Amino acid sequence: MPPAPVQKPLLGIVLMLCAMGILPFLDVCAKYLGRMGVPVVEIVWARLFFGMLLTLPFAWRLVGTKGLVPNPPVMHTFRGLFLCGATFFFFWALKTLPIADTLAIFFVQPLIITLLSPFVLGEKVGVRRWVAVIIGFIGTLIIIRPGFQALNPGMLMALTAGLCLAIYMLLTRKMSGRTHAMVTTFHTNVSGTVIMSIALFFVWEMPTPEQWLLFVLMAAIATFGHFLIVKAYDHAEASLLAPFAYAEMIMAVVAGWFFFGDFPDRWTFVGVGILIACAIYISYRERVRKIPSSVTGEHS
Numbered sequence: 001m002p003p004a005p006v007q008k009p010l011l012g013i014v015l016m017l018c019a020m021g022i023l024p025f026l027d028v029c030a031k032y033l034g035r036m037g038v039p040v041v042e043i044v045w046a047r048l049f050f051g052m053l054l055t056l057p058f059a060w061r062l063v064g065t066k067g068l069v070p071n072p073p074v075m076h077t078f079r080g081l082f083l084c085g086a087t088f089f090f091f092w093a094l095k096t097l098p099i100a101d102t103l104a105i106f107f108v109q110p111l112i113i114t115l116l117s118p119f120v121l122g123e124k125v126g127v128r129r130w131v132a133v134i135i136g137f138i139g140t141l142i143i144i145r146p147g148f149q150a151l152n153p154g155m156l157m158a159l160t161a162g163l164c165l166a167i168y169m170l171l172t173r174k175m176s177g178r179t180h181a182m183v184t185t186f187h188t189n190v191s192g193t194v195i196m197s198i199a200l201f202f203v204w205e206m207p208t209p210e211q212w213l214l215f216v217l218m219a220a221i222a223t224f225g226h227f228l229i230v231k232a233y234d235h236a237e238a239s240l241l242a243p244f245a246y247a248e249m250i251m252a253v254v255a256g257w258f259f260f261g262d263f264p265d266r267w268t269f270v271g272v273g274i275l276i277a278c279a280i281y282i283s284y285r286e287r288v289r290k291i292p293s294s295v296t297g298e299h300s
Contacts, residue, residue, distance in 0.1 A: 012236025013244055019228035020248035022221055024255045027090075027099045029218040031260065034095040038211055039203040043218075044087045045196035050219030052189035059186035067183060073191075079171045080191025085164035087192075089157045096154035098262030100253045104143050104272045105158035107246070110279040111136040112166035120170045129285050132278045139274030142267055185226060243280045 026047075033043050059068060093102045111133045117123040144155050172184070207215065232241055249272060256262040264272075 008235040009237075012232045012234070012241060015228050015232035015235065016241045016244045017247055019225045019232065020245060021251050022228075023225040023248055024099060024103070024252040026218055026221045026225070027094060027103070027252065028255050028259050029214045029221070030091045031094045031099060033211060033214055033218075034091065036208075036211060037205075038207065039205060040088055040092045040095070041196060041199045041203045042205065042207075043091050043215075044084060045193065045200045046215035047087060047218055047222060048084070048189050048192040048196055050216050051223050052186065052193050054219055054223045055182060055186040055189060059180075059183045062180050063183050068186070075171065075174075076187045077191045077195075079168055080188050080195055082164045082168040082171065083188055084192045084195050086161045086168055089161035089164060093154040093157035093161060096152055097158065098260065098264065099256035100249065100262065100264045101143070101268055102154065102158045103249060103252045104264065104268055104275070105140060105155055106162045106165070107249070107272065107275050107279070108136070108140045108159060109162040109166040109169070110282060111140075111275075112163055113169055114282050116166060116170060120167075120174070126285070129282050132281045132285070136275050136278035136282075139271045139278065141271075142274065143271035182227070182230065185223075185230075243276075243283065246276045246279070249276075 030043055030047075034040065056068075090102065090106060093105075097105075114125060114129055114133050118125055140159075144159075253264060
């Protein structure tokens, strides 16, 4: 087993910020493809299929041919299914919502993870984190504002995407430590590609050369962005990096404004601020929870 990477917190933060700086351009590609009339199923398939091809050589180098077969296959299939769902509903939401608004609602997933972790992982969630979850959902309601504006179906799609990704992350946490992150990413792309290929049979439309290029670019951005995230976690603790993941929102606002002329209203910013504050607090409580109470004198 190779030695654990030397902890370099500053490098980890820089890598996380770089990842958050490029990932919104994945959404730009998906939104352009949606505007071109490409079926959402086909966009999701392309994201996973080309992601599989891009991660294949790295996974092969790490584990060889035998290690490319998912183990356990059922768990990887479920992970792939929920990743497909998260990607599908997120891309569908992008067809009717600005990138920043879609991402803002999608940010509900850390709260859902906290909400479901007692049932899926058997983790204990204290009163303070339950309060943070409730306040966070209030932030989501401020963004959506039901009853104060027409309910865009894209908002429900973004919420569903957040729910699917939360379950995907919980399953990932349940499987953590079994294999290298790049290999796990490859396995997820494989199972997701198989699932979406079945659905693709009913909606396939031959892409234009420009659309093929956007397919590959989308997968390359996703693969490189998630590689940077994996490397960031090699050098810094998750609880330290968690707040910096919200830098993605800044680039999403810039990208949405630059490419599509979209800019969130002030209430969206208020709701996002509440969501981010709650997620950071939950991350802080998670860090405190891992320290023995005899040291901290606290309970999460």
